[in-house]
Amino acid sequence: MSGPSTYNPKSGIEKWLDQRLPLPRFMHDTMLTFPTPRNLNFWYTFGGILTFCLGVQIITGIVLAMHYVANAGLAFDSVEKIMRDVNYGWLIRYVHANGASMFFLAVYIHMFRGIYYGSYKAPREIIWILGVLIYLLMTATAFFGYVLPWGQMSFWGATVITNLFSAIPVIGPGIATWLWGDFAVGDATLNRFFSLHYLLPFIIAGVVGLHIWALHVPGNNNPLGIDVKSPQDTVPFHPYYTVKDAFFLVLFIIVFAGFVFFEPEFFGSPDNNIPANPLVTPPDIVPEWYLLPFYAMLRSVPDKLLGVLVMGAAIVSLAVLPWTDTSRVRSNRFRPTMKWFFWFFVVACVTLGYCGSQPVDATIAGIPAVWIARLASLYYFAFIYPIMFFVGLFETPKPLPASIAQSVLGDKPAAAE
Amino acid sequence: MRLALRITLAAGLAVGLVGAVSAQEIDTHARAPKHVEYEFEGPFGKYDRAALQRGYQVYKEVCAACHSLKQIAFRNLMDHGGPEFSEAQARALAAAAKVPAGPNDKGETHNDSGEVLTRSAVLADYFPAPFPNEEAARTANAGALPPDLSLMVKARHHGAAYVYSLLTSYGEKPPAGFAVAKGKYYNPYFAGWNIGMPQPVTNNGVTYSDGTKASIEQQAHDVVTFLAWAAEPKMEQRKQMGFAVLIFLLAFASVLGLAYKKVKGEYALK
Numbered sequence: 001m002s003g004p005s006t007y008n009p010k011s012g013i014e015k016w017l018d019q020r021l022p023l024p025r026f027m028h029d030t031m032l033t034f035p036t037p038r039n040l041n042f043w044y045t046f047g048g049i050l051t052f053c054l055g056v057q058i059i060t061g062i063v064l065a066m067h068y069v070a071n072a073g074l075a076f077d078s079v080e081k082i083m084r085d086v087n088y089g090w091l092i093r094y095v096h097a098n099g100a101s102m103f104f105l106a107v108y109i110h111m112f113r114g115i116y117y118g119s120y121k122a123p124r125e126i127i128w129i130l131g132v133l134i135y136l137l138m139t140a141t142a143f144f145g146y147v148l149p150w151g152q153m154s155f156w157g158a159t160v161i162t163n164l165f166s167a168i169p170v171i172g173p174g175i176a177t178w179l180w181g182d183f184a185v186g187d188a189t190l191n192r193f194f195s196l197h198y199l200l201p202f203i204i205a206g207v208v209g210l211h212i213w214a215l216h217v218p219g220n221n222n223p224l225g226i227d228v229k230s231p232q233d234t235v236p237f238h239p240y241y242t243v244k245d246a247f248f249l250v251l252f253i254i255v256f257a258g259f260v261f262f263e264p265e266f267f268g269s270p271d272n273n274i275p276a277n278p279l280v281t282p283p284d285i286v287p288e289w290y291l292l293p294f295y296a297m298l299r300s301v302p303d304k305l306l307g308v309l310v311m312g313a314a315i316v317s318l319a320v321l322p323w324t325d326t327s328r329v330r331s332n333r334f335r336p337t338m339k340w341f342f343w344f345f346v347v348a349c350v351t352l353g354y355c356g357s358q359p360v361d362a363t364i365a366g367i368p369a370v371w372i373a374r375l376a377s378l379y380y381f382a383f384i385y386p387i388m389f390f391v392g393l394f395e396t397p398k399p400l401p402a403s404i405a406q407s408v409l410g411d412k413p414a415a416a417e
Numbered sequence: 418m419r420l421a422l423r424i425t426l427a428a429g430l431a432v433g434l435v436g437a438v439s440a441q442e443i444d445t446h447a448r449a450p451k452h453v454e455y456e457f458e459g460p461f462g463k464y465d466r467a468a469l470q471r472g473y474q475v476y477k478e479v480c481a482a483c484h485s486l487k488q489i490a491f492r493n494l495m496d497h498g499g500p501e502f503s504e505a506q507a508r509a510l511a512a513a514a515k516v517p518a519g520p521n522d523k524g525e526t527h528n529d530s531g532e533v534l535t536r537s538a539v540l541a542d543y544f545p546a547p548f549p550n551e552e553a554a555r556t557a558n559a560g561a562l563p564p565d566l567s568l569m570v571k572a573r574h575h576g577a578a579y580v581y582s583l584l585t586s587y588g589e590k591p592p593a594g595f596a597v598a599k600g601k602y603y604n605p606y607f608a609g610w611n612i613g614m615p616q617p618v619t620n621n622g623v624t625y626s627d628g629t630k631a632s633i634e635q636q637a638h639d640v641v642t643f644l645a646w647a648a649e650p651k652m653e654q655r656k657q658m659g660f661a662v663l664i665f666l667l668a669f670a671s672v673l674g675l676a677y678k679k680v681k682g683e684y685a686l687k
Contacts (some may be wrong), residue, residue: 261659273572
């Protein structure tokens with residue numbers, strides 16, 4: 001897709017470098033002239049936004065780690081020290097804490113966009129699978145990070161989640177003990193979680209590199225879901241998409257800043273402002289909002305082991321979408337039946353999230369929340385397996401446009417290229 | 418099979434009966450906090466400086482008898498965006514407090530009468546705790562542990578309104594059928610209604626130097642303002658910076674928006 005390189009080294013140093021390590025050529029070809037479909041819409045700006053989020057988390061995280069103390073007796077107070085005595089520590093911590101929520105907000109939009117436009121379908125399966133892997137790594141990183149302030153919700157969240165492993169028959173309790181490094185969540189657990197929380201983001205960055213590399217082989221999918229057929233269909237990445245991505249990135253940062261500066265505790269739990277106390281269980285142990293759908297699935301299964309398996313399957317199943325989907329048309333714009341199932345899938349995910357936020361015995365409009373969560377979980381899996389499979393077989397897609405250029409420009413000749 | 422069914426039915430009935438009994442019992446969930454408005458709420462909100470200073474007095478004269486405030490040092494009393502006492506005032510307030518001084522040159526931590534060696538606090542000292550350890554605190558409070566108040570306002574849902582409601586709702590008559598536990602006090606804003614803390618603020622319990630009438634509501638308002646600051650001491654700087662950041666971002670977004678429009682128009686992007 002990227003075609004022959006158009007890089008033309010001008011200065012002596014560029015020529016010298018180009019024959020030894022052609023880094024400028026690589027940057028030129030992948031970030032400036034990379035041919036990109038001319039019809040990418042707003043929903044395609046989240047890839048860039050996510051890269052920004054990862055960068056923000058790593059930079060703020062490194063600074064926080066300079067002041068944070070990973071010790072069960074000192075962690076809570078060291079975080080308060082950051083909030084009170086470190087210069088702009090409050091800012092760095094609030095950016096990092098809200099940054100996690102912003103990161104997940106962006107990744108969910110990015111994932112739903114991928115599903116809607118069929119971006120996981122051939123020849124982009126590897127991009128999609130790497131994306132699922134990144135998401136999995138993100139949830140692990142976020143979970144480890146949430147434990148670090150060592151508040152009540154940190155401690156009890158860690159206790160609940162690590163105890164899930166004890167549901168595995170025979171070896172489960174051993175695994176839990178191994179994870180804790182102790183016979184309960186404690187100082188050893190906190191230390192290793194800090195170590196892993198520092199490690200994983202760099203692994204994520206590596207997988208992101210692969211994700212973008214894999215993207216640059218077939219090139220971007222697009223809202224029409226049809227292949228690029230001629231240079232008319234594309235524009236160089238710069239300035240068109242650099243400017244567009246920058247614009248929407250700044251709009252995103254405005255929302256981000258709104259939370260950081262005016263509602264910094266919006267996504268947090270008051271209980272996490274109480275130091276961890278192994279002797280007092282909070283009335284409701286609730287994970288961060290971005291994990292609630294999976295938490296709802298876990299709770300909707302009466303058997304602990306099955307619940308854990310269902311929760312794990314919910315994430316892993318995403319990776320098989322490229323093969324359960326039998327449709328030859330990528331974009332839901334041309335899939336009149338699938339479109340409805342897709343939006344219902346979004347509703348099911350949001351519903352699961354809401355159910356996860358409610359107490360176990362809650363009712364919604366008179367119906368027990370646990371039953372609503374069961375229905376939504378059922379639909380979640382039904383969507384990935386039978387619906388994707390059968391709708392793809394029986395649906396009659398709408399006619400596809402002849403080309404991206406024709407769809408965007410009509411019969412006008414393209415100004416660019 | 419029939420037997421099993423019977424047992425199930427009987428169990429169901431029993432559960433139903435138990436449910437019925439507990440339904441007659443009183444629901445002792447905490448009452449939703451009173452609706453109160455504070456100067457520090459909203460994007461433009463700032464702490465009321467006079468209320469912060471009065472609130473410090475209430476904390477020191479009332480709350481500090483049992484509650485620590487360990488994240489706050491005397492130097493913080495002069496902080497910008499806080500109570501903003503003058504340096505002389507803060508030094509005087511520190512000097513009036515005693516903090517543990519040991520060990521001395523001879524390595525002693527207690528004097529000959531067995532008392533802990535103390536000295537006057539300086540600006541760098543953190544607020545001293547009322548009890549040397551948890552056990553001492555529990556012993557002095559009929560088994561209850563007075564929590565540290567540094568983050569109290571952020572550690573409860575609607576924390577400011579919650580603390581205010583708690584402080585202003587002593588003396589209500591418990592509903593019929595609710596027995597206040599021995600050594601506890603009735604407060605419907607506290608989960609379970611039995612609170613270990615006796616009524617802390619009373620009418621004219623403190624004498625304000627600025628002449629403000631020290632009603633229960635006034636003291637509650639002031640001390641909640643002070644505790645809100647203790648929990649979020651950088652709030653004013655945060656909001657102030659927030660406006661500068663937002664103004665910059667909006668300007669930046671406008672420029673980028675124009676650039677985007679130009680690119681879009683020239684090259685017919687979707």
